[in-house]
Amino acid sequence: MQHLLIKKALIYISILFFCILLLTINQGRSLGGVFLNTTYSLSILIAFFALNKSIFKLPIYLTLSLIYGFNLYYSINYGSMDVGVIASIVETNRTEALEFFQSTSKLLITFTIVLIIIFIVVITKADQLIANLSFGSKLCFTLPFVLLTIILYSHHSIKNGFQLLKKNIFTNPFISIQDYRHYKKIENEQLKHVKSDWLDVSNQGIQKDIYVVVIGESARRDKFRFYGYNRNTTQDIKELNNYTVVKQAIAPSVITRVSIPRVLAINNYKDVNFNLNIVDLSKAAGFSTFWLSNQESIGKHASAVNIIAKRADSYTNVNQSNSIQKSDFELLDTFKEIIHNRESKPKVIFIHTIGSHPDFCSRVTFGKNKLKKSNQVEELECYDNSILQTFELISTIQSILKTELLSHSIVYFSDHGLVTAQTKPYLKHGVGKLFSEKAVDVPFFFITDTQDSYRVIDKTYFLRDFPHTFAQWVKIDAKQIDRSKSILNHDHSKLKQAPYTLDSKLGIREL
Numbered sequence: 001m002q003h004l005l006i007k008k009a010l011i012y013i014s015i016l017f018f019c020i021l022l023l024t025i026n027q028g029r030s031l032g033g034v035f036l037n038t039t040y041s042l043s044i045l046i047a048f049f050a051l052n053k054s055i056f057k058l059p060i061y062l063t064l065s066l067i068y069g070f071n072l073y074y075s076i077n078y079g080s081m082d083v084g085v086i087a088s089i090v091e092t093n094r095t096e097a098l099e100f101f102q103s104t105s106k107l108l109i110t111f112t113i114v115l116i117i118i119f120i121v122v123i124t125k126a127d128q129l130i131a132n133l134s135f136g137s138k139l140c141f142t143l144p145f146v147l148l149t150i151i152l153y154s155h156h157s158i159k160n161g162f163q164l165l166k167k168n169i170f171t172n173p174f175i176s177i178q179d180y181r182h183y184k185k186i187e188n189e190q191l192k193h194v195k196s197d198w199l200d201v202s203n204q205g206i207q208k209d210i211y212v213v214v215i216g217e218s219a220r221r222d223k224f225r226f227y228g229y230n231r232n233t234t235q236d237i238k239e240l241n242n243y244t245v246v247k248q249a250i251a252p253s254v255i256t257r258v259s260i261p262r263v264l265a266i267n268n269y270k271d272v273n274f275n276l277n278i279v280d281l282s283k284a285a286g287f288s289t290f291w292l293s294n295q296e297s298i299g300k301h302a303s304a305v306n307i308i309a310k311r312a313d314s315y316t317n318v319n320q321s322n323s324i325q326k327s328d329f330e331l332l333d334t335f336k337e338i339i340h341n342r343e344s345k346p347k348v349i350f351i352h353t354i355g356s357h358p359d360f361c362s363r364v365t366f367g368k369n370k371l372k373k374s375n376q377v378e379e380l381e382c383y384d385n386s387i388l389q390t391f392e393l394i395s396t397i398q399s400i401l402k403t404e405l406l407s408h409s410i411v412y413f414s415d416h417g418l419v420t421a422q423t424k425p426y427l428k429h430g431v432g433k434l435f436s437e438k439a440v441d442v443p444f445f446f447i448t449d450t451q452d453s454y455r456v457i458d459k460t461y462f463l464r465d466f467p468h469t470f471a472q473w474v475k476i477d478a479k480q481i482d483r484s485k486s487i488l489n490h491d492h493s494k495l496k497q498a499p500y501t502l503d504s505k506l507g508i509r510e511l
């Protein structure tokens with residue numbers, strides 16, 4: 001009798017093991033992490049089964065199965081149920097939610113429902129069987145999983161083991177909701193304190209219909225052909241008639257959240273004056289402002305950028321998860337909607353791309369590698385293709401504006417570069433001791449609709465002073481704007497900038 005019970009219980013536990021594995025494997029973790037999460041979740045479940053029968057077990061199992069299904073659905077769709085997913089659920093309006101539901105694969109929904117049912121059946125059956133076993137047999141079922149969890153946890157290759165256990169398949173949605181509330185609270189608090197402090201704002205001439213600020217991500221200057229790279233990641237400078245290229249731009253820092261606020265707001269060393277940001281400056285000068293993002297919508301990396309982004313008249317984030325980003329080309333639908341709306345005000349549209357952020361190969365899966373293969377390692381091949389993709393994105397924006405017969409100007413810069421490394425992915429953020437000039441060497445160029453020959457500004461420019469360049473570019477002036485910090489000033493001998501950048505810990509690095 002015992003023997004048969006054990007045999008049956010083993011079958012159910014195996015099915016449960018595969019159900020949980022199917023979920024964790026979709027969460028984009030290392031193989032060790034996947035198994036750690038699976039064995040840990042199973043240990044808890046089996047220990048729970050082993051407890052004597054209780055009337056509260058059924059509602060618990062029903063809840064667990066629904067959480068399992070919810071997790072599975074989002075993991076297959078986005079890689080992981082995380083704070084970004086919660087943000088997209090909470091912040092989506094009814095029409096968007098409906099569109100999302102209609103566009104989701106019915107097969108995936110059916111698959112999820114079937115698995116929830118299997119999970120309920122298996123979990124209740126396994127419980128009945130294990131609860132009736134002798135104490136010794138119960139121990140034999142639980143111990144191997146507990147031991148395996150301990151071994152995996154202590155294995156050197158598994159990083160953030162504690163985080164993995166904390167965010168296991170059952171607690172994950174709750175922790176994500178908690179994280180969301182935490183970050184939202186911080187963000188609202190920060191946003192509450194931002195106001196516009198610009199003084200004496202005035203227009204200095206006829207503006208274009210549309211100004212587009214494309215913010216790149218992790219793009220190294222030396223990987224652009226028109227900056228001297230030997231591969232066709234972009235066109236040659238001679239073919240780019242309407243380009244004005246700044247020869248040597250230096251990013252304010254080596255990571256997005258330190259760099260971007262300093263490109264967009266007046267800053268001095270460690271201080272950023274969020275009340276003097278270029279979104280508010282544009283609004284004060286009579287522009288309609290739009291922010292489109294394909295970056296994290298919420299979380300510890302997002303808030304520093306969001307403080308400025310959410311000052312725009314309209315904010316759209318197309319990214320639904322922090323773990324899997326969409327293609328930057330998905331930003332173009334909203335972009336087209338914005339420019340089709342012909343109001344009398346000129347527009348400034350900020351486009352915050354995911355560009356060439358690691359993992360490079362998942363950046364280019366959307367467009368597939370298009371460059372003729374070289375003998376580089378795969379990661380670097382993908383990286384070069386991600387630069388090509390960025391160039392194609394910018395070219396597409398340009399042609400959309402041309403087709404719509406809108407007068408326009410586009411500026412592009414990257415938030416920071418990356419440094420060469422000996423280990424995967426071979427190009428890394430220049431954080432900590434990895435800091436080097438390459439981590440801040442970025443592309444910076446303008447595209448206009450009125451120029452007939454390319455131009456190179458043979459200067460070093462610290463993008464930390466971009467608000468002054470921006471003002472001159474969109475032809476506005478304000479009391480706090482200093483033309484001696486603008487790269488567009490025709491007399492470049494008058495360019496006066498402090499020659500420094502900040503490392504990841506806000507340390508000052510003189511260049």
Ligand SMILES: [Zn+2]
Binds near residue numbers: 217218255257415416
């Ligand atoms: Zn970045």
